[in-house]
Amino acid sequence: MTGKQKAVLAVLLGAQFMFALDFSILTVALPRLQNELGFGLDTVQWVITAFALTAAGFMLMFGRIGDLIGRKVLFLTGMALLTASSLVGGFATTPLVLVIARVAQGLATAIVVPSGMALLTTSFPEGPLRTRALGLNGALLSLGFGSGAVLGGVLTDVWSWRWTFLINVPVGAVLLVAAAVLIVESRAVERLPLDVPGTATVTVGLLALVWGLTGAERHGWTSPDTVISLTAAIILLIAFYAIELRASAPLAPVRVLRSNAVRWGNLGGLITFSMESAVAFLLTLYMQQVLALTPMQAGLMFGCLGIGAFLGGTITSTIIERIGAKRTLVCGLLVQAANTVVLVWLTETVLVGVVMVLVTSFIGGLGHVLAIVSYTVVATSGIPDHEQGLATGLATMTQQVAFTVGIPVMSTIAATQYGPLQDGVATRDGVLAGTTLGFLIDGLIILVGALAISAFLRAPQPTITAASNADNLAPLRPRTDPSTPREPMKEN
Template sequence: MTTDRRTGLVLFTSCLAQFMVVLDVSVVNVALPAMRDALGFDAEGLAWVVNAYTLAFAGFLLLGGRAADLFGRRRVFLVGLALFGLASLVGGLANDPALLLAARAAQGLGGAVLSPASLVILQTTYAEGAARAKAFGWWSAMGGIGGAAGGLAGGLLVALLSWRWIFLVNVPVVVLTVLLTLAVVRETRADDRPGLDVAGAVLVTAGLVALVYGVVSLESEPWTSWRVLGGIGVAVVLLGAFLLVQRRSRHPLVPLDVFRIRSVSTANVVILLITSAMFSMWFFVSLHMQSVLGFDALAAGLAFLPQSASVVVGSQISSRLLPRFGARVMIVGGGTLTAAGFAWFAFLTPTTSWAAGILGPGIAVSLGMGIVFPAVTTAATSGVGPELSGLVSGLVTTSRQIGGAIGLSVLSTLAAAHTAALLAEGATAPVAQTAGTTRAFAVAAVVVAAAALVALLVPAPRTAGRRDPGVTRAPGPERGGRAAPAARP
């Protein structure tokens, strides 16, 4: 097999895994009523079909990324595939709510291993430059496409087969991905493997789970509820303890010096802000099309196709222009376009048609995000060597997931409060709901504009690849490659 063919198949394998992981965040939404009727879920239990996946996914991302560095990228990727596939099979065959929720949590854990491992496999397969930028472009596009395609895929599977197939369809995809991985992905890991920081792993995982639990509780609880404040309070304590442990550990899970690399720290802030708005777009636009415009689930899914295509176009534009203009220019430009699209969405009215009020701003937002994500992923991973690539990939995916969870919960809470206030004043349901949606979009526009400003701190192209002062040479070469910079312990 030629090198070009092998690397192309590695790219396909990584993108397939990333698409599957992101798709399963949203594909269940249109199937929730069918699950409720089949298994007898109450309203709160039904919400946890979504939240169980989110909690496990967000909580274990850092651990999954670091495990890839320590135990081998291909090995960890295969473990994640096996767990995700088995959990999907159990979920599709589940006959009671508790078993389905356990399967969703196990899916999230598998996704937390798969997502950073798939990114670091690309990073260690492609040399830094145009080829890696193109690979990151396709990988990033899979995230956008997976989010947009969830409604359509879920609608088709429920309409043509049953709700169980939103889980069972993953099984043959996992089998194919495993076979491709065994055939084309080479094992890489650092020769200097100090072992896993167990205390740090427990603290950061529990802290992230508590944070996401507190934030997602906003969707059903007031700001002052014990679930919201308790979850966030516990998260602050646990994550604070995690930072103390990392400063004292001889072999930390997250060497804090990695945040002294400006490209890493800045890119993660940008990702956190951008995804807090991005995840909300799919939610609010889908809700508006179905509740105000009267679309059914399948029609709403089809209406997202132009946005899915725009993500792909934007990612290809970004990957082609990155080597010439650098990550900073692409992030600022794409972020500005995304903010403009959200501002355009804020003018939506209950009588605005899909073509007049959703198509244009949806394309602007999706195109901008397609431009941003390959560039911000490149910026986040360009300042570190291969021995920390799994960790940095875990940071990137953690920022994406935490940003999405926080953004969706906060913006949906703001929208719901404004909608409730207008209903109390006598407004009609379509008017009140649209006003809540447009308020959320206006806030999202401000958040994305702030992300574009933060992106001005991303190092210019001439310094982005230079070793940061807080990074030193690793004691030994990585297996299968040359020595590379590592964060100081």
């Protein structure tokens, strides 16, 4: 990589890492935040739900808008919004202000993550450079998720829960300035109008989907609120597909949605993210309610996951170059599946439990990153530069939806083994039985997904196009290369 490419990569990876932290940094801080601001037991979940709802619901829309108006413009807008909303959240004195700040953080995530990923994929051509960049991105993404709980616990114990917000302010300001100076604008060559009907139906449909999934954890899968939300989501997403078939300038061209690599690559992403988030949830229950570890101790235990993830990110690009993205995706899922099934043998013995959690977290983090990087490579391969915002928007939307799918599904499965509750809390034996069953089902789901992808995913073929972000790709190469003319692809 050139010096400028390394600088651009550092900015983009820094932003992705910061947003990954925001998903988990508040987990440990919730009890103190609840007591200090006066959240009720039935309303504190909005601190998490408000973020997830807006992040997932608007991801695809902003991914496509970035293709049209410019990814750098959106990236800078999102970073500014994150910095400002984090400042508001850090000084919030009422639950309403804090929830509004979390909504703004989720919206900033929906803006920055797909535009940042599109800038990354258009800054590096398909092949070793892009794979290496995506490998580092996957490593920092998983490291951010894994270390968020650790950092949140440290900040909350040493200073205050408010620093879980305020830490974003100086970091966000630095990244905002660096991005404005270093990153070159990137957008589609052909400026097509925004597909308003398609945008409206998919955005509301995704909001309904996430609302229903998060509500299922609180109210149950058969509650009217859950059933109505999920039914509305299915109807709206079907309507979105029908609209895209007939739209003159579709938000998501059907040929992209039907692409073998996009379809099966995103399925791999959905499986690895949903099942890994479920494992983290089940391990948290096990460590705190079976092993009786403190929240701080439980958070530190996840540090091994971050170490494994970072190590995996440094070697994934080499593995993909040698065996291909498809085989790496299948291998990563198989490692994750086998590692999860091993957790079925967890016991109430503290020493045995701690050792098993540390070892499996490390190995699971490594396998998880193999799957993350390779699914991203697969899901964005063969897509021309002017549609990279859409492709990365689909990939990152898959991540957001996956985070909301895994936990309610596995919490429902685990709850079937809890038995009679004592003052609303399951017994130690009940939690152990529930979590081990959850690990078994989790591992089997990943295994079935890996076998299906192995059977039906065709090895992705790289697209041959000039890089739209040529200045980031190779500063000495002219923006327009006459030897590789670009023609906009016909929609549908």
